Amino acid sequence: MNPHEEPTPFEALQQTGLTLWGQVDTFLAIVLRPWMFYQLGIALGLFALAHLLRAWLGPKLHNWMRAREGWPKWQMRILIVLHRRLRMIIFVILIWHVIGIMHQVTWPSRTYLLEIIAQLSSAWLVIALITRLIGNPALRSLVRYGAWGYVTIWILGLTDEAQALLESAAVSFGDSKLSLWLILQAVVILIALVAVARFLTTAGAASIRRNEGISPSMQVLAVKFLQVALYGAAFFMALKLAGVDLTGLAVLSGAIGVGLGFGLQKVVSNLVSGVIILLDKSIKPGDVISIGETFGWINALGARYVSITTRDGKEYLIPNEDMITGQVVNWSHSNELVRVDIHFGTAYGDDPHLVRKVAIEAALGVKRVLSHKPPVCHITGFGDSSVDYILRFWIIDPSQGLTNIRGNVFLALWDAFKEHGISIPFPQREVRMLGGAQEDERDALEGPAEAPVTERPG
Structure with a gap:
């Protein structure tokens, strides 16, 4: 290959793999020395000791926690998280104490593997405790395992090799290049910014709802606008910080907009109708309305529909467009009378x-x-x-x-x-049978009488 030519993605991947394998081979050569096995045995022994201490100390700590009835919820949650990670906490404490003792009685190189295990255990423990703050289980697992993987690579000193390996797995689109490293950067930044946006949205929504000077419909509109603005800003900032060219994205968004205009007219109409409903304050959560045969009170105003709960417990999802174009009776629009x-x-x-x-x-x-x-x-x-x-x-x-x-x-x-003594009458009908009418009715029932037969002389 010409040294001035840029390597193909396969050649770059092959070269990065060879470099990474060399690093792993060197690491294994160090780890497989006899005194490294002693350190591995010490680590396993410390883990077994931590397991036994957890089995002895765990029930005592649990009973002590049950006796703390007057404590605030956030303190109890911290104790529960620490109780669940008690084994790892004990192991980290033990291994760092053993490393400190070994530094005093032997060569520092004799604790090389123990220090790596201690650093990994401490980092994993801190990540596990911090990620408990994330409420969404799927997002929490994604952040936790991703952080564990990155910290492991960083402690082992393989960050450059891993980055080169991810950058080598790329696809080119003209002047643009999309690699796994770029995608990973964008995902990590996006998750971080979305978490910040979610926190700001929750705090802002609570502040808006506490403001009694804002009508309920305007509160819903302000919260929706805040959510769209913060999450949209987080998405575009993540792409920009990851190095993604937004010029092509602008062209793509224009094409998507045209497609939405033709294929999703009803959806867009409901979205626009929802904004109009919030702006003109015609209905708001808590109003009693009737539309068609549906009578109930508004439970929530969504981006696509209005949730109406009836007296029999049924919840109707009425599209926003029907609320704009149809006839709606609002029993409590201007007042409750x-x-x-x-x-x-x-x-x-x-x-x-x-x-x-x-x-x-x-x-x-x-x-x-x-x-x-x-x-x-x-x-x-x-x-x-x-x-x-x-x-x-x-x-x-x-x-x-x-x-x-x-x-x-x-x-x-x-x-x-x-x-x-006031009576409520009901309709009555009286049928009278007159005398002549009775005879006619009897004749009709009996049939015509037979005429007498008279003989004439011959």
């Missing part, structure tokens, strides 16, 4: 003045009916068998249901009318 109408009828023999008075008093006796906006009762017409009335009253808690309050008022009317 809701007027409820019920219809009833009484007999013609009952005094309508008394009926109206009794109906209003009965409605006022129901718990949820407002007294500062008193009920009213009016005659709406004279029916075939009853005088028809309408009773109107106000409530201030539509989220507690409308059917139940109607039922309670009807029950109060029934009791009040029964107490005052």
Whole structure:
């Protein structure tokens, strides 16, 4: 190969592999010396001792923790994490003490392998304790194993060789080169920035929700905007810090935008409708609404849908576009006052003045009916068998249901009318059979009478 020519990816990978194998061969040559086996035996013995100490000390520490009932939760969580890693903690303490003693009684080179094991154990222990702060189990495992791998390579002094090996596994796209090392850098930086963005988003969302001067809909919009801004900034910063050229990404994003415009019209429409809903404050979490046959209160406003929970426990996910284009009845948009109408009828023999008075008093006796906006009762017409009335009253808690309050008022009317002797009529029909009609009906049933036979003389 010409020394001035750039090696192919396969040749670079082969050269890096040979260099890495040389490093491993040198390391094995040192490790396989007889006094290295003594150090390995000491490490195994210390680990066995740590296991026995953990078996003896673990239950005692557990019982002591159970007796600390008044301690804060964060202190108890720290104790639980330390209890789960008790064996490794004891092993790290023992091995560093043994190394310190051996430095005083023998040559420093006789602790070479023990120092590597102690450094690895200490680093793994610190990483395991720190990564417990990550709430997501999948992300926690990814960060933990990735950090363990990097620390192991760094302690063994193989960082340059490992980097060269990852850079050699690359694919070229014109002037751009995508290698495993570049991908690994981007992933690590992205995870770190996403963790920071998540922390800032959680803190910012809590601060926004505590601000009573911001309406609930604007709080949701502000939280969504904060999440999109921070996570988007984390993504692009990770790519930039990893050395990825964003020029091609801009062209690609334009092409993706055109595809989204044609293929995901409904999704984009729901996203835009969600932003409009949050901006115009037409609905907000906690509002009682009815759309079509669905009646309930808003549980949450999402980027694609509105979650509505009904009285029977069902949760409907209504697309944001339907909330914009359809007719929505918001029972608590500007205020919580809701007027409820019920219809009833009484007999013609009952005094309508008394009926109206009794109906209003009965409605006022129901718990949820407002007294500062008193009920009213009016005659709406004279029916075939009853005088028809309408009773109107106000409530201030539509989220507690409308059917139940109607039922309670009807029950109060029934009791009040029964107490005052007011009757609730029902339609009746009376059929009278007249005399001529009865004979015609009998003739129809019996058939025509036979005519008499008369003989004529011949």
